[in-house]
Amino acid sequence: MSTLVTGATGMVGRRVLTELTRRGLPATGASRSSQTRLDWTDTSNWDDVLKGVSSIFVVTPVGSALGNRVAGFLEKAADAGVGRAVVMSAMGTEHAPSDSDQRAAELRAKDLFHTWTVLRPNWLFQDFTEGTFASLARSRNGRLELPVKRRTEVSFVDARDVADTAVAALLGGHGGREYTLTGPQALTFREVVKRTKGTESPVWRFKTVDEAGFYFRATNRGWGERYIDTLNERFAAAVSGRAAEVTEGVRAALNRDPIPLARFMRESVL
Template sequence: MTTLVLGGTGKTGRRVIDRLTALGRPVRSGSRSSSPAFDWADLDGWPAVLQGVESMYVTYYPDLAVPGSQADIRALTELAVQSGVRRMVLLSGRGEPEAQACERIVQESGLEWTIVRCAWFMQNFNEGYLLDAVQAGVIALPAGDVAEPFVDADDIADVAVAALTEDGHAGRVYELTGPRLLTFADAAAELSAALGGPVEYVPVKPEEFAAGAAEAGVPAEDIEMLNALFAEVLDGRNAYVVDGVREALGRPARDFAAFAQNWARHLRG
């Protein structure tokens, strides 16, 4: 039976697809560029995407913390039940009330569920909106000096695939972090050391971040979401480490230094 990966072109989704494919599992990518296409704004197109699906990995765009996410997740889980889906793994965020409300919808759906609740991705620095800033040597964010236990997207994918393909993960909430707390200044220093060039963190006000992001071409709705997330979850509420990766996989979480060094090796070819 097929596993559907919603957000199949995203940071974790494409990693999940790669792992499932390597295991020889039938997998379907759900994205606006796939066929059949999946778009969170086009509910009429969802049934075709869920046809013949036994399990699904769900990432919500742009983030479960945004208004409207609960209605979409409720509609999706109801359709999943009607379509014969058996197992759902939901990617969620730490310290986000809207995300936790979405988790409860999945938990009450009657599906076999697993919640993968994550810290900020390490890959935001090299695959997301911070890449240009790192390459320019200045990470300017309204994050103050709050520490975050950045988590590797490869760990998230490993946990998601285990939950999709193995028994023993149903009904579990895995909270995933890296093994250390780092401020953004700490992260910049480790990136600088690994990459061999200066990378500096500069704390800015939300309006300064918005102006800089707009100048860099970031869409206005993304800027608004990012500023809201910085204000909501980078207030110290998530400044602690948990051992969810070990709980799920029996091994420790990957460290930020290893992520930075692996990126540097990749750049050197």
């Protein structure tokens, strides 16, 4: 029996798959561009994808109206005998409406699986090097322009801490637990960007913009309206101070401290 890792090309999924494989555990990575193809919008091969799977790591893409599709996949997975689900959403998802994409996936997993764990990470450090922020800055000559305030703080978390927590949960012992995962301190965007100066980071300057300005830049990147709206909601939450909380999630799950910015900078590929 093996683990199915969805979102396997993403910042956390890739690390979950790598760690399971490094430990010699049977695991398959799945996404639209993975060798095992899984598209939330195409149910045609879901039965095949779920053959021999005993546990799943579930990543619902942001702002793509795929909540129902993911919920449908979870139903199929439970019918196929999958007993354990580890669902990754995002910090604060417990307060989202029950029909929102990520909250729906959390609730469905709790209903369907014998053993479930929910992970709610804050923004990732890796957003600056691999994710949304890197992509935005690349199109603006290294300048990251976001609709936040100069003083807005976020307790960024390292994707490796999230992946390690997912692996621990997939291996057992964290059933029925919900972890909000943050780094060890709240930082402003400027504080993080200051540290990337002089490195090969795609982000090396920072500027605050208003929501309309962000919308303009994001549509220029070709991003869909719903995705941009979701990002704007998350930035608004950060501006109101809701992304600054430092939690004990990583320590509670892994019995060690979360990775700080200095170590992320030292060990990232920059």
